Every structure is written in C-alpha cells, then in structure tokens.
Amino acid sequence: xxxxxxxITFEGSEGCGKSTQITYLRKYFEQINPLREVIAVREPxxxxxxxxIRHLLQYENSHVSIVAQAxxxxxAASRAQLVREVIRPALQRGAVVLCDRFLDSTTAxxxxxxxxxxxxxxxxNTFATEGLLPxxxxxxxxxxxxxxxxxxxxxxxxxxxxxxxxxxxxxxxSVRKEYLNLASLQRKRWIVMDASLPPEQVAQNxxxxxxxxxxxxx
Ligand code: TMP
Numbered sequence: 384x385x386x387x388x389x390x391i392t393f394e395g396s397e398g399c400g401k402s403t404q405i406t407y408l409r410k411y412f413e414q415i416n417p418l419r420e421v422i423a424v425r426e427p428x429x430x431x432x433x434x435x436i437r438h439l440l441q442y443e444n445s446h447v448s449i450v451a452q453a454x455x456x457x458x459a460a461s462r463a464q465l466v467r468e469v470i471r472p473a474l475q476r477g478a479v480v481l482c483d484r485f486l487d488s489t490t491a492x493x494x495x496x497x498x499x500x501x502x503x504x505x506x507x508n509t510f511a512t513e514g515l516l517p518x519x520x521x522x523x524x525x526x527x528x529x530x531x532x533x534x535x536x537x538x539x540x541x542x543x544x545x546x547x548x549x550x551x552x553x554x555x556x557s558v559r560k561e562y563l564n565l566a567s568l569q570r571k572r573w574i575v576m577d578a579s580l581p582p583e584q585v586a587q588n589x590x591x592x593x594x595x596x597x598x599x600x601x
Contacts, residue, residue, distance in 0.1 A: 388474030389597070390515070392485040395523035396558050397548055398533030399578045400585065404523060405481050407586035412479050422473050425483035427461035430468050436461040441545040449546075451497040455504065458489050459511040466512050486512055487520060487565055492547070495561035496554045519596060521589060522566050523578035527555045 391408070393401040405423050412421045427437040436457050440449065449457070462485070473480050486508040494504040534548055566573035574592045576585055 388477050389479045390470065390474055390482070390517045390519075391480070392482045392487070392517040392520045393523065394484060394487050394491070394520055394562055395578060396525060396527065396530045396555050396562075398530035398537070399523035399525045400533075400582055401483050401523055403582050404521070404586060404589060405483055407582070408589060409481055411586075411590055412481075420473070420476060420478035421481065422469070422478055423481040423483070424465060424469055426465065426485060426488065427458055429465040429482075430461075432464045433461040441547070451493065451499055454497070455489065455493040455499055455507060458493065459507045462486065462489075462508075463511040466515055471513075471515065482517070485517060485520075487562070490565060491558045491561040496550070496557040517572065519593070520566075520573050522562050522573055522575045523585070524559070524563065524575050525578040527552055527559055529579055530555065 393405060395401055402425075409421050409423050412419065426433070427440060428434045439447070440454065440457055470480055470482065489508055490501075490504060493499050494501055531552070538548065563575070566575050574589070574596070576588055576592075578585060580588070
C-alpha cells in the first residue's frame with residue numbers, strides 16, 4: 384500500500400523563526416521513521432525558476448519597480464512551478480513535505496496588506512496550486528515589534544535588507560491580523576503557536592499539537 388504524503392506549511396511574519404522550526408520538525412520526522420522521505424522547500428523558490436523569482440522579488444528593488452499586481456503574479460508563478468515540479472510528485476511518493484510559506488502568504492501579504500481584490504487573489508491562488516491545500520498549516524505568531532527587532536538584528540549581520548522588510552509597521556499588523564483571521568476560520572487546518580518562546584520550546588509545542596492532530600505523527 385502506498386503511504387499518503389503529508390503536506391505541512393509554515394506561515395508567519397518576518398522574524399518568526401520558520402526556518403529554525405522547519406529544521407527541528409524535519410529532524411523529528413526523520414527520527415520517528417527513518418525510512419520515510421522528508422523534504423523541505425521554501426516560497427518563493429524551491430525550483431530553479433522559483434529561486435530566480437525570489438531574487439527578483441527580494442533584492443532587485445533598486446533597479447526594478449514591481450507593482451502590487453505584478454508582485455502577486457510573480458509569487459503565483461513561483462508557486463505554480465513548485466507545486467508541479469516538486470510538491471505533487473513528492474506527495475505522490477508518500478513523502479512528508481515541509482513548506483516555508485504557501486498560498487496563505489499571498490492571502491495575507493498581497494490580499495490583506497497590499498489590499499488587492501480578495502476574490503482575484505483566491506482565483507490566482509487556486510490556479511497556481513491546482514487547488515492543492517496543506518494538510519496542516521503552522522502559524523508562528525509574533526508581536527510585530529518583536530518580529531521587526533529580530534529582522535533588524537539579522538540584517539545588521541548580513542548587511543542585506545530585502546524589499547518586504549522595508550514595509551511599515553501597519554503593513555505587518557495587517558499581515559498578522561489576516562493570518563489570525565484565517566486560522567480562526569479554518570481551525571482544522573491551522574495550528575497557532577506563540578513564536579516569542581525559546582525555539583526549543585516552540586518546537587516541542589508544535590510536536591505535541593501535531594501528535595494530537597495527525598495519526599501518523601507518534
Ligand atoms: P521569507 O520566506 O524569508 O520570509 O521571505 C519571503 C518574503 O516574501 C516575505 O516578506 C513574505 C513575502 N511573500 C509574499 O508577500 N507573498 C507570498 O505569496 C509569499 C510566498 C511570500
């Protein structure tokens with residue numbers, strides 16, 4: 384019998400610690416079943432095309448102006464490629480797919496914070512994903528000021544501030560509000576985690592919640 388794949392996405396504002404938590408969860412899955420394939424991908428990115436789009440969206444700000452509509456379509460283009468080239472085939476092989484952002488990022492950032500038409504965002508999301516939805520979405524929720532302070536620390540080290548990180552506090556408040564709204568509307572799919580706790584504690588809390596929600600995570 385073929386094991387069904389498991390598709391888990393991570394969402395949250397900048398500085399919420401998604402990549403650290405994905406590393407923890409990946410190790411956990413590899414430990415509970417060393418024979419099961421586990422892959423981690425990110426959005427935008429995860430394919431050759433997607434990584435080019437990521438660079439364009441994040442660091443080309445000094446040369447290229449990107450209007451909100453074009454931004455939406457670029458994120459969708461990266462996602463369309465990732466779903467068909469990587470995520471669907473991996474799920475068909477029975478893998479666990481851990482994805483750093485997915486369609487809910489578009490709903491929160493382009494739909495709510497950029498105030499693009501909600502119905503259009505939804506249609507484009509569905510077109511890009513062929514209707515594929517995560518089995519579970521983990522929201523790493525963090526006060527906006529705390530997230531921004533973490534990003535500031537990080538960018539001092541790397542000397543790189545990306546285009547989105549220059550947005551206002553109000554922009555990030557809308558993102559956070561929309562995430563919490565989405566989570567409250569679809570409680571079965573979403574888990575909301577307090578991302579202000581120490582990373583190991585957040586990881587433990589996530590695993591406890593997963594064990595409650597998903598039969599194969601024991
Ligand atoms: P991150 O993955 O390092 O957080 O950076 C990705 C940035 O792109 C982040 O600012 C959120 C933003 N983003 C959108 O605005 N819409 C999307 O659909 C996705 C996937 C990301």
